[in-house]
Amino acid sequence: MTRILLIEPDPPLREIVGRMLADAGYEVVPAKDGVEGLRLWHAGQTDLALTEVIMPETGGIEVMLKLRTFAPTLPIVAMATEVREIELLAEGQLLGSIALLTKPFSVAELLATVRAALGRDPPTQHTEIA
Numbered sequence: 001m002t003r004i005l006l007i008e009p010d011p012p013l014r015e016i017v018g019r020m021l022a023d024a025g026y027e028v029v030p031a032k033d034g035v036e037g038l039r040l041w042h043a044g045q046t047d048l049a050l051t052e053v054i055m056p057e058t059g060g061i062e063v064m065l066k067l068r069t070f071a072p073t074l075p076i077v078a079m080a081t082e083v084r085e086i087e088l089l090a091e092g093q094l095l096g097s098i099a100l101l102t103k104p105f106s107v108a109e110l111l112a113t114v115r116a117a118l119g120r121d122p123p124t125q126h127t128e129i130a
Helices: 011-023 034-043 060-070 083-094 107-118
Strands: 003-007 027-031 048-052 076-080 097-102
Touching: 003 011, 003 034, 011 027, 011 107, 027 034, 034 048, 034 060, 048 060, 048 107, 060 076, 076 107, 097 107
Parallel strands: 003 027, 003 048, 048 076, 076 097
Antiparallel strands: none
16 A cells, blocks of 8 residues: 655644545555654655645755655655745755645645656545545
């Protein structure tokens, strides 16, 4: 099963995005911040990292830099809300960020971006939403 590291400091948003991904058949490794995300990545590497840009302590740009050091080919998708965050992503694109998801985004946008970043079709196993 495809594993996705989800780094999102907002607990309700982390839960919602995590559920969207899990319902589409992905295994989600949630992290509340960059420090936890990097620790979890080292504990069990993932197939893709989905990270917020602006976070306390270790921000998304720093997370992308460190992940590029450990895994140069790891697909990374950055999430941003504000214009200044999007401007920071110019630097992030140089670090290998595959895509930008501008919040708010739909389930279809999230899944299309993840599939494109992974360079393959979605998992064949889907969980029905009750």
